[in-house]
Amino acid sequence: MLSSVILFVCCMLMGDLVTASKPMSILVIETIPSTSHHVWTEHLVKGLLRKGHHVHIVSIHETKIKGILGQNLTYAVFDGVMQTYEQSEDYNPAEWEQYSVLYMVNFMYQWGMSGCQTVIRTKAARELLEMVKTVEFDVIVQDITITQCFYGLWEVAKGKPPVVGYVPFGAAPWLKDYVGGPSYPTVRPYPASIVKPDGLWLRAWNALYYIVDDLIRDYYYSPIVQQLTEEYLGHAIRPLHEIEKDRINIVLINTHPALEPAIPLPPNTLEIAGLNAQAIEPIAGEVVATYPEDVRVFLDGAKNGAVVISLGTNVKWKTIGLDKVETVILALSKLKQRVLWKLDIEVPFKIPDNVMIVKWMPQSLVLSHKNVRAVWTHGGLLSTQENIWK
Ligand SMILES: *[C@@H]1O[C@H](CO)[C@@H](O)[C@H](O)[C@H]1NC(C)=O
Secondary structure, three states: OHHHHHHHHHHHHHHHHHHOOOOOEEEEEOOOOOHHHHHHHHHHHHHHHHOOOEEEEEEOOOOOOOHHHHOOEEEEEOOOHHHHHHHOOOOOHHHHHHOOHHHHHHHHHHHHHHHHHHHHOOHHHHHHHHHHHHOOOOEEEEEOOOOHHHOHHHHHOOOOOOEEEEEOOOOOOOHHHHHOOOOOOOOOOOOOOOOOOOHHHHHHHHHHHHHHHHHHHHHHHHHHHHHHHHHHHOOOOOOHHHHHHHHEEEEEEOOOOOOOOOOOOOOOEEEOOOOOOOOOOOOOOOOOOOOOHHHHHHHHOOOOOEEEEEOOOOOOHHHOOHHHHHHHHHHHOOOOOEEEEEOOOOOOOOOOOOEEEEOOOOHHHHOOOOOEEEEEEOOOHHHHHHHHHO
8 A cells, every 4th residue: 555655656757857847827918009010929939838738818919829739729819909900000110211210209108098099998908907906827928118007907917916027029128127237238239220329429429319219218118008908907006117127027138149149138038039930849739831832843843043022011012002013023034043932912914924922921831942042031020030041
């Protein structure tokens, strides 16, 4: 009897060691009206599911994960948010490159506020608020790039679970408000500026961008977002800057010290760039996504190599204009290479034989095809990382 009890206890202990950790119930919240943030978040969610956790995600798009991997996933969508942005005439990221850095500083915050206003007024946001008050999660994993109006959820969440914040945007200028320390303006270029701050003049400008950013954030943006947060919760709460200092336990950031100027970060801030591009280890029975058969045949047959054209998820070809598209098609028809083009509009031109048009492509997978030699990209962060890793 005694020996069987010991055996039983041993087996239980071993079982615990083997599974290492118990599955957790995780709430993932993706509130930024940007498809690329959703795509990045899906990679994160798949990783959590592969570890056996249960995930509920509320996001700006549906989170459809097929087969066994999706078994412990439930999701909701901030209804109508992306349609609002896609139909809006003023939402044109192709124009952003013309804006000055100082204009962009303000623009980012305007965008954050409009995101907040749109998302908190959805039905899914109200349901999310009710749910966090009544259902206890083990951890909340949330995009903390800019829609700060959702920080209020952490204050009312049942059992006050720990918060893991993530920033697919890369090194947000206000990162120091989450993790402490300075902004390192002599090393790290302000995101909208890109220019490496070399020499006294550029460093002074770069420091100015960070200072202006701080001023706008503290004196203009934060008070308005505080109001929006309180409108959403239905009551007053302590200042958001206290909440962000206090409640974010771990920050995951989409940067890599090899790809941008390295800055010192505290141990609870993890740089996880390439999450969207790295090889995965599928679980038993998982349906591993691959590219469509016609795309594979097209790329396999590219004897002189293939070029991929994609402007990511935010820039739309309709804003570039049909005249430019026509010129590009003409130029492409003269290439020996095959061209796979993610073109999201119908075009009234004849498509040359060496060009294949797709509405959507699993970019990260396509880039790993051996015949792909070059990529024409808009320079978005996720695309750049995928190009580097593949
Ligand atoms: C789903 O959750 C159940 C219960 O925790 C677990 O037994 C099962 O293995 C999970 N499925 C996946 C695919 O992880």
